[in-house]
Amino acid sequence: MKKRDVFFSLAVLMMSGALIAGCAGEGMMDKKMMGKKKMMKGGEDPAVTARKKLMRGIGADMKRLRTAMKQGSGWVVQEQVRQAAGDMYKKASKIKKAFQKNTLAGKTTSTTAIWKDKGKFNLIADGLAANAAVLAQIHYKGGPAAIKKAVGLIGRQCGACHKSFRKKKKR
Numbered sequence: 001m002k003k004r005d006v007f008f009s010l011a012v013l014m015m016s017g018a019l020i021a022g023c024a025g026e027g028m029m030d031k032k033m034m035g036k037k038k039m040m041k042g043g044e045d046p047a048v049t050a051r052k053k054l055m056r057g058i059g060a061d062m063k064r065l066r067t068a069m070k071q072g073s074g075w076v077v078q079e080q081v082r083q084a085a086g087d088m089y090k091k092a093s094k095i096k097k098a099f100q101k102n103t104l105a106g107k108t109t110s111t112t113a114i115w116k117d118k119g120k121f122n123l124i125a126d127g128l129a130a131n132a133a134v135l136a137q138i139h140y141k142g143g144p145a146a147i148k149k150a151v152g153l154i155g156r157q158c159g160a161c162h163k164s165f166r167k168k169k170k171r
């Protein structure tokens with residue numbers, strides 16, 4: 001491409017950008033009139049949306065663990081625990097990165113404490129990942145008692161982090 005062509009395509013891009021921005025602006029106005037909740041969703045920082053999704057996934061894995069435990073013992077339970085714990089490990093390893101951006105833009109229960117004490121936050125996140133990894137390994141040893149103990153430990157880590165870094169009530 002020649003320099004002039006590049007300049008031209010840039011100008012076209014900018015113009016279409018302005019058009020899209022204009023349409024989005026109108027959309028925002030509609031949402032404003034439709035109520036606060038919708039507007040918040042529209043104005044939510046994608047980082048907030050993403051970290052909530054990650055957390056909900058971790059919550060779903062926790063549910064899978066509890067459901068598996070209720071079924072008692074045996075290799076089916078062990079396999080379910082191994083899979084859920086493995087999935088939780090993968091997600092927990094992403095917590096630190098998901099909360100890298102210091103933002104409360106949108107519907108969030110996070111508090112600024114996260115970025116004031118990122119060291120502690122990251123430590124608990126690492127702890128959860130480590131415990132989930134251990135649980136994925138010990139599933140075949142010790143039976144239901146060992147599983148229960150490991151899930152209990154994991155639950156304490158959810159609680160510890162939420163207590164220090166989340167609002168008590170949802171906005």
Ligand code: HEC
Nearest residue numbers: 052055056058059062108109110121124125128157158161
């Ligand atoms: C290192 C800190 C940390 C750990 C560990 C942690 N959480 Fe969270 N969790 C958060 C924060 C912060 C939020 C608030 C996210 C937001 O609204 O921006 C959250 C939000 C949630 C939510 C609500 C998501 C939403 O859609 O609003 C669920 C469910 C959840 N966590 C489940 C869990 C479970 C289950 C565990 C343990 C297996 C866990 N979390 C471990 C920090 C953590």
